[in-house]
Amino acid sequence: MKMANANIDIGDDFVSECNSCPSNDGCSKDKENCMVKNNPYNNVKKIIGVMSGKGGVGKSSISVLIARHLKDMGYSVGILDADVTGPSIPNLMGLRGKKAETNEEFILPVETQSEIKTISLNLLLQDENQPVIWRGPLISGAVKQFWTDVIWGELDYLVIDMPPGTADVALTVMQSIPISGLVMVSIPQELVSMIVSKAVNMAKAMNINILGVIENMSYITCPDCGKKIKFFNGKNTEKFLKEMNLKFLGELPMLNSVSNLSEQGNENIDESLKKIFSPIVTNIINGLEEKK
Numbered sequence: 001m002k003m004a005n006a007n008i009d010i011g012d013d014f015v016s017e018c019n020s021c022p023s024n025d026g027c028s029k030d031k032e033n034c035m036v037k038n039n040p041y042n043n044v045k046k047i048i049g050v051m052s053g054k055g056g057v058g059k060s061s062i063s064v065l066i067a068r069h070l071k072d073m074g075y076s077v078g079i080l081d082a083d084v085t086g087p088s089i090p091n092l093m094g095l096r097g098k099k100a101e102t103n104e105e106f107i108l109p110v111e112t113q114s115e116i117k118t119i120s121l122n123l124l125l126q127d128e129n130q131p132v133i134w135r136g137p138l139i140s141g142a143v144k145q146f147w148t149d150v151i152w153g154e155l156d157y158l159v160i161d162m163p164p165g166t167a168d169v170a171l172t173v174m175q176s177i178p179i180s181g182l183v184m185v186s187i188p189q190e191l192v193s194m195i196v197s198k199a200v201n202m203a204k205a206m207n208i209n210i211l212g213v214i215e216n217m218s219y220i221t222c223p224d225c226g227k228k229i230k231f232f233n234g235k236n237t238e239k240f241l242k243e244m245n246l247k248f249l250g251e252l253p254m255l256n257s258v259s260n261l262s263e264q265g266n267e268n269i270d271e272s273l274k275k276i277f278s279p280i281v282t283n284i285i286n287g288l289e290e291k292k
Contacts, residue, residue, distance in 0.1 A: 036178050037144075041106075042152045044078070046288055047178060048159050048211075051203070052185040053195030055086070055164040058216040059185045062252075063161035064092045066183070069274070069281040071116050075156035078109065080146050081120030082173050083163045084139045089120045100124055107150045119150050140172040147177045165195075166202045174206040181211040181288050183249065186240075188218055188232040193240040200244050211287035212247030213237075214280060219253045228253075247287065250280035 048066060052059040060083065067079045081089035090096055093112050100123040101108045107124070109117040121142060152158060160177065163169045173179070182203050186196045196213070203210050215237055219228045241248055255273055 037148050044155045044158045046157050046180045049179045049182045051162045052164045053199045057187045060088045067159045070157050078117035078155045078158045080160045082143050087120045087122040090122045144176045181209045184213045212249040214249045215251040218251035249283045
């Protein structure tokens with residue numbers, strides 16, 4: 001597979017340095033055995049991982065919404081597409097056809113019109129339609145490099161769109177990137193909650209701070225009376241949150257403005273969606289502040 005001006009080679013010069021780590025204040029890692037390597041040219045203050053137990057629940061769309069809302073609030077923001085085998089972030093960010101630039105040592109992220117720094121494997125491939133037929137170690141190495149070798153510079157927030165499930169790449173992200181807090185994305189079905197619980201237990205085993213759960217595709221709004229129409233009774237979600245001791249960050253309805261994010265190249269978010277999503281982002285920010 002050909003890369004566009006890319007040289008996948010993790011630099012050994014970047015050492016684990018607690019003082020430069022975004023998660024230093026609330027870190028529970030064994031300092032001597034920490035696998036995090038930090039780029040001395042970067043200063044990323046907070047890292048938000050967005051994860052789901054399975055695909056198809058809107059994880060990538062929610063990652064983009066979080067990044068755009070934080071940017072609208074005046075923060076400097078980046079988004080890292082760690083879903084290597086299904087990289088959708090460039091399309092959702094209106095960057096289809098764009099390519100990241102590289103030099104002998106580093107990768108320069110692509111910036112959106114609103115100056116959100118973005119990196120994805122699709123921004124490095126010569127043909128974004130080619131499948132990523134890589135074994136686990138090579139995929140994990142690429143994800144590590146998105147942290148160590150990309151020049152993020154000064155960022156208030158870096159949002160990571162993690163791969164679904166609990167396989168190698170998700171483990172690599174948790175081990176190799178100093179995540180400040182993890183957002184779980186689910187939909188209101190008992191089976192999905194069971195799968196998400198595996199991801200939650202994995203994060204807890206890795207001592208990752210879980211900020212809470214966003215329930216996507218939770219309801220529709222009647223266009224005539226504005227009433228919420230739930231697809232499920234909600235008891236499964238309440239039971240799941242209680243059993244797993246998780247916070248509920250908020251819920252999102254089925255909206256065209258969510259499903260059509262990839263068609264909104266101008267990065268403008270529908271006002272009705274912005275109103276619904278704003279409290280969710282506030283809950284995420286507050287959750288990160290509580291861990292200081």
